Amino acid sequence: MARTRRSFIVRGGGAIVALATAAWLSCWPAAAGANGTIRGTVVIRRSQLVTEARPASAGLGAGPRRPVEFRPAVVYLDKAPGGAFELPEPGRAAMDQKDQTFVPHVLAITVGTIVDFPNSDLTFHNVFSLSKTKVFDLGRYSRGKSKAVRFDRPGVVQVFCDIHSHMSAYILVFAHRYFAVMDRTGNFAITGVPPGSYSLAVWHEGDVRETRALTIPESGGTIEAEFVIR
């Protein structure tokens, strides 16, 4: 039985950021071999780790100190095996609001996932997005309360707070499961990838920084990939 390969297009923050190209592609051979793993590291040379509030001359004093944010890159397969689209039951994920910062700053999920937005601050927050992938506004709510959004289209959703203009985050909604968010040491791993030729992309802060062709052999195994984002 032939399997098909699809592409994945992400549009970020209103800007069209193609994380992958074209729609349906060629037939996908039956996966006779062993699945492989793509692992490696992403080195981010320059990154603004503190989201600064707008300089506001109208303040009567300084605002709270901004916490250092971890702004990871996301590595994913640009073109995924057809079987990848047979997603398991979508789960739940959470993006907290703490110290006037979205935590995590980057969330990668599959289509259909419900994301909770708890408020852990003493102040009100108002989560919203105007991204084409998902337009929503959760209104203002206080500490201890949480509201949820289901993301049912693939793409990039840029999230903001209507009250605190320095708060921003990204949610990457994938139509397949072949993606990984780098950890704090820069490592990532995409497991269970069927044999075949792929395009591996790395995304960071709204843009696709690099794409790279790679092949998982019939024998499976581990493919190493290193990325440097300048």
Place this chain on the structure above:
Amino acid sequence: MRISPHRLGAFALAAAGVLGVAGEALAQHWPTEPVTFAGGRLLVGGDVSATFGSEDPGWFTYTDYETSAIRRVRAGVTVEARASNRVSFLTEIRAETGVGVTPYAWYVRISPLASRLLDIQAGRIPPVFGAFTRRAYPQDNPLIGSPQTYQYLTSVRADAIPATVDDLLAMKGRGWLVRYPVGDTSPHNGVPTVAAERWDTGIEVRVGPPAFEAAVAYTVGSLSDPKVSENNRGGQVAGRVAWHPVAAFTVGVSAARGVFVADSVRQARPDAPPGDDTQRAFGIDAEASWGRWLVRGEYVANTWQVPPLDDPQVRDPLGSHAGYAEARYRLHPRLYAAIRGDLLRFTDITSPGGDETWEADVIRVEYGAGFTIRRGLLLKASVLSNWRDGGRVEASHLGAVQVLFWF
């Protein structure tokens, strides 16, 4: 040319379409955070607003003799330079049609405590009185017009005063161009109760956010006539205490007292009896928000005291009471509706014809909507209905649209 509110509404719709296309085209490089340099030690933010409105023959919306708040283009750049974690320098340069380029704010901010529970600001500083003065920027104002307390030009001037009650009453309802016989005798606009378009110069200390906040400032000007340099023998002390009992609610109480009348006035009439030529004001402000609602309100009681000169003398303080309430409701992530009811009333003075208000009372109702084309690009449209108890034009219904970009 008179422009009806309906024509402005059609213009707003067309502008939304054009800006929507332009916004998408620019989207790839649209800043969502302030521009930073030197590892975050230098921050630059800015805003540009263009407001197109009806002609205002009743001068209800003017901020000085030349400028209407609903017919102007304004651009501002704010720069914060952080010398250390505890010392920073802030400046805001503003360019505006009819006004030119103005250093709106420039001051040093010192945060001596690591907790940031104490801040000291010195220079041309933001006013501590009330709430609206610190959100007069277009992106913080859900509508286009300002509350009358902060914008409407009364017939009071700091550099010229009436010699008699008749002089004062002759200027009733025409604060946009006032002439008095004592002091600067050239015609010039009067002052608003609290100036939001200019900031005062002095030093301010704030303690205690976020649950409780208290700020006090000493400045060279007064609430209605902020100054860069002193023009009279005394300054102003102003303070505000704010309390946030819950995250959704803030209530503040403000007070100010400062010498208002310029020394040049007393020099013009050395025979004027001694007295305190002061402006005194007391204010209460509140803000509540929940879900899609944001509700705000303020009340300001104010008096100006001017020296009594010739008969019939202006012996009573020139008082005003002003209040407004505004509400914003978000209909959609991109769209909100807002309304503000606004009342400015003046006290009675004793005149040969009996007691009457020394200025014409004004009521304004403004309602409108805002459409977010994309983050940082907002289109607003509003209708301002004004009624005045006197003056050349007693009622005026105005329309305005505003395009605002900020980063």
